[in-house]
Amino acid sequence: MTAGQAHAMPDTSVGIDRGVKSAAVTSDGDFHDRVFITAGESTRYRRLQQRLARSKRGSANRAKVIAAMNTVMGRVSDRRGDFCAQMASRIVAKNALVVLEDLRIRNMAASASGTLAEPGSRVAQKRGLNRAILDKGWHRLELSLTSAARYTGTIVVKVNPAYTSQ
Template identity: 55%
Template sequence: MRLPKLGWVRIRWTRPLGGRLRNATVLKDGRRWYIAFCVEDGLVELAPNGKPPVGVDRGVKVAVVTSGGWMCDREFFTPGETIRLKRLQQQLARQRKESMRRAVARAKLARLNARIRNRRADFLAWTANRLTRDHGLVVVEDLKVKNMTASAKGTMERPGSRVRQKAGLNRAILAKGWRGLLTAWRRDVRQRRQGGARPVERGRRAGAAARTGLHRGLLAERYGVRPADALERIEAVAAGEEEAAVLGVEPGVPVLAITRTTSDEQGRAFEFSQDVFRGDRTRVLVHVSGATGATHSAREQGRLVRFPEVTG
C-alpha cells in the first residue's frame, strides 16, 4: 500500500475491505503498527430477527448480567501481572525523564497494557456477539460513564470526601469496559448479514429489570416466592455528600428518594429497594384507572420509559 510521505509499505491483510475505501489511519500500539480503513459498505438497517428481548446490567463485581439470569465475567489481570504492573508504574515515576531506562520501562508497561487491553476487547466482542445473536432487542442502562468516573477530590474551597474510595470505584468501572461493550454491540450489529439485536439505551430501570429478573427468577424457582403487591414511596430530600458525588450535584441539592417494598401472595415483604435520582433529570408519570383503581407509575431518565405496575 502506498502512503503519503512514506511511499510503498508492505502490510498483512486481516480481512477484505468489503466496500469503497474512504480513508486510512496509521496507528501505533506498543511495537506494532496498524492501518485502520474507513469504508463505505452500503449496508442498510437490518430487519428484526424475531427473538426475545433482554435487559442487561453492567456491573463492577460481574461485568454483564441479563434479565434471564445469564452472568458473564472475566478477569483481565493475572495476579502476577497485577504485581508487575504496579512495579513498572513505580519505576516509571522514579526514573529521570528522557533517560534510556525510562524509555525501556515505558515500553515494558505499554506491552503489558496492550495485552490486558486485548483481553478486554476479546471479552467485549464475544459477549456482544452472544447477545445480538440470541436476542432481538438489547436494553441497557443509559449510564453517564464519564460523570460516574469523575474525580471526587473537589476544589480547594470545597474539598471532596472519600476520594480514594471513589478513585478505586472509577478504576473498577473503567476496567470492565462499560463504554466498550456498547461499541462492540453496534459493530456486531453492523457486521451481521441477518437480523441481530440493536442495543437501546434506557434509564436506570433497564439495569433494575436485569437485577430484578435475576433474583426474582431464583426466588420463584427455589422457594416459590412470587411478587403480588408493591408499595412505592417518592419524596424530595437533600442530597448527602456520597449521593452528591455519585449524581454529580452539590451537597444539599434537592433530589428524589424512591423506596419500594414488594410483598408476595401471603402479604410478606421480601424485597426492599431505595434509590436516589436527580430532580432535574427525572420525571414521574402516574396513571390512575377509575375502573380498577390500579396505579401505574414510571420514572423517565433518558430516551425511553418503562412502566412498572404498582398496586395500592
C-alpha cells in the same frame, strides 16, 4: 442454508445490567465476567510503576520502562476488547432486542477530588469505584453490542437507568 436465504431472527429480548462485581448480567440470569489482568501481570505492572517513579525524566531507561508498561496494559486492553466482542456476539445472536441502561460513563468515572478550596469527600472510595467501572469496560461493551447488532439486525435500545437494577 443457501446463499439467498436470510438468517432466522430470534424473537427474544434481553436487558443488560452493567456492574462492577460482574461486567454484565442479562435479564435471562446469565452472568458475564472475566478477569483481564493476571496476578503476575499486576505485580509486574506495580514494579514497573515503581521503577518509573525512580527513573530520570527523558532518560533511555525511563523510555524502556514506559514501553514495558505499555506492553502489559496493551495485553490487558486486548483481553478486554476480546471479551466485549465475544459477549456482544453471543448476545445479539440469541436476541432480536437488546436493552441497555443509558449510562453517562464519563460522568460516573469523574474524579471526586474537588478543589483546594473545597476538597472532595470519600475520594479513595470514589477512586476505587472509578477503577472498577473503567476496568469492566462498560463503554467498550456498549460499542461492541451496537457494532455486532448491525450484522444480525438486532435492535439495541438505551433506556433511562433509573430503577433498572431492581
